[in-house]
Amino acid sequence: MTIIIGMEGSANKIGIGILKNGEILSNPRKTYITPPGLGFIPSETAKHHQGCVLEILDEALREANVSLKEVDAIAFTKGPGMAAPLLTVALVARTLSLMWNIPLIGVNHCIGHIEMARAITGANNPTVLYVSGGNTQVIAYLEKKYRIFGETIDIAVGNCLDRFARILMLSNDPSPGYNIEKLAEKGKKLLTLPYCVKGMDVSFSGILSFLEERANNLLKKGEYTKEDLCFSLQETIFAMLVETTERAMAHCGSSEVLICGGVGCNKRLQSMMNTMCEERCGRLYATDERFCIDNGAMIAQAGYLMFKCGITTSLKDSWVTQRFRTDDVLVTWRDD
């Protein structure tokens, strides 16, 4: 029997999940929500995490009915992410590890998303679209690494959505992307936006600037509604993502697509991807907000796979890093 605690806090979500032989026993999470028009800055986000991490840990242990002496390993997010919030979680992980003589496992956040989504959906060897507030990558597995076939060359797709929500002064509760998605459902009129696919890579910052310059004017003149603008933005950026994902599938001869990351719970993105998959006789795998959005269980899941291969992280290597690429990790736990 293997019990793993997973601790995640690389951005504005802090979550702790407990897994017993890969089965989720508990997975509580809290989000740092800022007022409309404002993003979250690292030092304030770290303060938020410091204020509630122990409470969430307590909740996770109680709900799972697990005591620390039964725990086999503590997995924590090593990176990528914002340094101050990452360090907050790492400090608690180290303290528990030293007090209770439990080994640590430093997990790559992106690998956490991929492995959680694979475990939940049962997708075997999919082409992965990983879309969140900090990352946008098209990934396929080959010879012990998750290889990046395409990625954003500037800002992440979730960052583009978050910042557009700030232009429109939409609420950040429960998340700016969710509120854009709800408005977009009522949008009818499509505004032509720049379409920025460069080979296998995508770019979102130009689209955001384009909207920044025009959105308030278009709304004032009554030519477009907020709903129309949300709709136009989603249609454009999701089409870019579907296009690059399709090309990666064709290249790899894959018939499965897996969407993960916070933006991955967007129903419109899922439905556009599904249309593409159906046309190619492929299959789409996606999860809901419990597992798409950053959470502790995903770190525990990746940690569990690593632990089974005998991978642990020594205390002196338990530092955190803002940059940690998906293809830096040797995937020893997969045999294909």
Place this chain on the structure above:
Amino acid sequence: MEVNGDSTDATAVLNINYESSREAEIVQKILEVDAEPSRSKTKKVFSVSGRNLQIQVICPDVRELRISLDSLMDHLHLVNQTINKFGPPQPPAKKLCLKNQD
């Protein structure tokens, strides 16, 4: 806590008492892991004697010292709270071996 400073150098010495020397050593080990940011000229020197953890923070000026102490205090507080809530520390394992089983 003592603070000494002139225009070129500023040093603060923190002394924190713990319940046991093991606790003090644990906190030292936890805080020693992280390197100072690459552009920072701050230096930290840790030492434990008995139940006392001493941290010397040496900065090029008082402003950097304040910033350095600010985050150090946050980190210390978080670690101390974790020890209070999820401690006390168990006796150290003789050998940290992996129980690699299903």
